[in-house]
Amino acid sequence: MKPEFIRNFSIIAHIDHGKSTLSDQLLLKSGAITERDFHEQVLDDLDVEKDRGITVKARAVAIDYEYEGNIYQLNFIDTPGHVDFHYEVSRSLAACEGALLVVDAFQGVQAQTVANAYAAIEADLEIIPVVNKIDLPVTRIEEVLEEVENIIGLDSSDAIRVSAKQGIGIEDCIEAIIKRIPAPKGDPEAPLKALVFDSKYDHYRGVVTYVRIVEGTLRSKDRIRFMRGETVHDVIEIGQFRPSMEACQSLGPGQAGYIIAGEKELGNIHVGDTVTLQGRQAEEALPGYKQPKQMVFCGMYPIDATDFEKLRYELDRMALNDASFSFIPETSDALGFGFRCGFLGMLHMEIIQQRLEQEADVGLIQTAPNVTYELKLNSGEVIKLDNPADVPESGNIDEFREPIAKVTFILPADKIGAVMQLCADRRGIYFNTEFLGTDRAQLVYELPLAEIIYDMHDKLKSITRGYGTMDYEVIGFRPADLVKLDILVKGTLVEALATIVHRDSSERRGRALVKKLKEEIHKHQFEVALQAAIGSRVIARETISALRKNVTAKCYGGDISRKRKLLEKQKKGKKRMKQFGEVEIPQKAFLSILEAGKDG
Numbered sequence: 001m002k003p004e005f006i007r008n009f010s011i012i013a014h015i016d017h018g019k020s021t022l023s024d025q026l027l028l029k030s031g032a033i034t035e036r037d038f039h040e041q042v043l044d045d046l047d048v049e050k051d052r053g054i055t056v057k058a059r060a061v062a063i064d065y066e067y068e069g070n071i072y073q074l075n076f077i078d079t080p081g082h083v084d085f086h087y088e089v090s091r092s093l094a095a096c097e098g099a100l101l102v103v104d105a106f107q108g109v110q111a112q113t114v115a116n117a118y119a120a121i122e123a124d125l126e127i128i129p130v131v132n133k134i135d136l137p138v139t140r141i142e143e144v145l146e147e148v149e150n151i152i153g154l155d156s157s158d159a160i161r162v163s164a165k166q167g168i169g170i171e172d173c174i175e176a177i178i179k180r181i182p183a184p185k186g187d188p189e190a191p192l193k194a195l196v197f198d199s200k201y202d203h204y205r206g207v208v209t210y211v212r213i214v215e216g217t218l219r220s221k222d223r224i225r226f227m228r229g230e231t232v233h234d235v236i237e238i239g240q241f242r243p244s245m246e247a248c249q250s251l252g253p254g255q256a257g258y259i260i261a262g263e264k265e266l267g268n269i270h271v272g273d274t275v276t277l278q279g280r281q282a283e284e285a286l287p288g289y290k291q292p293k294q295m296v297f298c299g300m301y302p303i304d305a306t307d308f309e310k311l312r313y314e315l316d317r318m319a320l321n322d323a324s325f326s327f328i329p330e331t332s333d334a335l336g337f338g339f340r341c342g343f344l345g346m347l348h349m350e351i352i353q354q355r356l357e358q359e360a361d362v363g364l365i366q367t368a369p370n371v372t373y374e375l376k377l378n379s380g381e382v383i384k385l386d387n388p389a390d391v392p393e394s395g396n397i398d399e400f401r402e403p404i405a406k407v408t409f410i411l412p413a414d415k416i417g418a419v420m421q422l423c424a425d426r427r428g429i430y431f432n433t434e435f436l437g438t439d440r441a442q443l444v445y446e447l448p449l450a451e452i453i454y455d456m457h458d459k460l461k462s463i464t465r466g467y468g469t470m471d472y473e474v475i476g477f478r479p480a481d482l483v484k485l486d487i488l489v490k491g492t493l494v495e496a497l498a499t500i501v502h503r504d505s506s507e508r509r510g511r512a513l514v515k516k517l518k519e520e521i522h523k524h525q526f527e528v529a530l531q532a533a534i535g536s537r538v539i540a541r542e543t544i545s546a547l548r549k550n551v552t553a554k555c556y557g558g559d560i561s562r563k564r565k566l567l568e569k570q571k572k573g574k575k576r577m578k579q580f581g582e583v584e585i586p587q588k589a590f591l592s593i594l595e596a597g598k599d600g
């Protein structure tokens with residue numbers, strides 16, 4: 001296909017403003033899907049996406065559309081809206097020439113609208129503002145257009161007005177894509193350069209690599225070379241997503257599609273790698289992508305130790321499909337052999353965990369998440385710290401540094417005071433306030449990442465009755481008076497329950513944590529002391545009193561089936577537990593740190 005008839009674009013928006021619905025409408029209008037498929041949100045096909053109604057992975061779909069007597073191929077990439085997935089967004093943008101910026105006709109410009117629009121401006125894309133949900137009973141279309149001009153600085157005079165739900169304005173939208181977004185450049189005769197922007201594992205066909213052709217032409221019988229991976233393969237099939245996989249004979253500059261080349265090894269394909277022809281190699285690889293930085297870490301351990309290898313296989317599979325997730329093996333006294341896993345943020349972590357449980361059938365114990373820290377030791381060496389259990393003796397630490405985020409809130413003006421108080425309580429440093437029209441404002445703060453990742457979003461939503469939104473970006477590390485808070489269960493240190501806290505809130509957090517643990521750990525046949533300590537100093541204590549627990553005692557007489565049922569029930573209850581010395585610690589106890597953090 002000639003590049004002049006190809007358009008590559010992305011759809012970007014704040015969460016829930018209607019990207020996925022609009023994408024599905026585009027598929028429907030081009031005849032790629034039926035009315036019935038439309039109602040089932042075709043593009044959000046991961047189980048977690050359907051469960052949560054949000055987009056996690058970016059998609060790349062090709063549709064054909066006839067316009068003024070020519071067939072155009074529109075390749076579009078549906079992107080996730082949540083802050084944790086910025087990485088996916090910027091990757092998608094790098095494969096496009098334009099973007100539809102979707103804004104809800106009532107909610108208007110929100111924190112992620114701004115963040116995503118800036119990412120598109122940075123990538124030098126042609127941006128088409130689209131006001132969606134014009135069918136709503138109450139809309140603020142004119143104000144929303146002003147917001148697009150004033151906050152983002154885009155000309156909104158030729159913004160498109162649509163209702164993705166009711167199919168209004170979709171043709172205008174497609175016309176704008178064809179007329180306003182530039183065609184891709186690239187020479188079809190040049191040596192092949194194709195950018196790997198995603199990959200996934202298919203049980204039957206091995207690794208499926210998603211590429212965008214930048215230069216040259218890829219044909220279905222070619223012998224290809226991955227420039228960074230330095231592997232060579234014979235192509236088995238190439239094709240496009242329409243939206244399901246459909247084979248084709250060739251892909252030229254600007255086109256996005258997939259390659260199946262018999263690669264079975266999970267770790268051999270790298271997102272950001274360049275594919276070229278073995279017989280006619282490109283001189284230089286494409287620049288690729290910046291490595292994403294994992295900011296949140298937690299331990300994942302199989303409940304059944306024999307599942308360790310199975311868990312490693314499943315984590316490998318996740319990492320292949322998601323370059324922003326990483327893991328390394330670790331061991332813990334309490335939990336045995338497991339993995340330390342790194343994520344972009346809390347939602348990212350929850351989603352990986354949910355996918356593991358749904359797709360992998362491995363029972364997991366997960367430790368409470370923590371952010372990554374930097375330590376300057378007395379020796380002058382600076383180390384990264386992903387696990388609170390690894391904090392060295394306090395005498396060896398010269399400086400303890402934590403990650404700091406620049407946080408942008410967009411909220412109703414009358415809630416500024418309450419949100420400022422929330423930030424002050426969390427060691428925030430005020431930056432500035434800007435009023436947007438008469439009743440909304442943008443507030444910027446610098447906050448320690450550890451203070452925002454757990455529940456800042458929930459708190460903001462409750463203070464602003466759902467109208468406030470936030471976005472953040474990690475800007476660096478800063479020294480802080482941090483200490484390691486240890487937990488002792490029946491006199492023994494449980495490293496997997498250790499956490500890093502600010503000294504000023506350590507006593508309050510310690511008290512809240514042992515109280516929470518007392519609720520989560522059931523009674524044993526002996527007394528269990530729970531202590532929180534900083535170094536050798538115990539700062540809080542709770543005791544779980546002893547109980548002689550005999551669940552069958554009530555079943556006098558010969559009702560053997562009831563007795564068996566009770567024992568079965570008790571056994572089930574044990575499933576998500578780990579034996580630590582004589583004490584059983586349930587999964588929920590490991591997450592108490594989160595709950596205690598929220599209260600504190």
Ligand SMILES: Nc1nc2c(ncn2[C@@H]2O[C@H](COP(=O)(O)OP(=O)(O)OP(=O)(O)O)[C@@H](O)[C@H]2O)c(=O)[nH]1
Nearest residue numbers: 015016017018019020021054055081133163164165
């Ligand atoms: N009334 C109305 N509702 C709409 C319209 N477009 C989307 N919605 C609804 O808005 C909600 C969010 O739509 P999605 O398409 O899932 O939003 P999204 O931006 O893809 O959200 P994420 O994938 O989570 O980032 C859904 O309940 C849609 O039915 C519209 O034009 N009018």
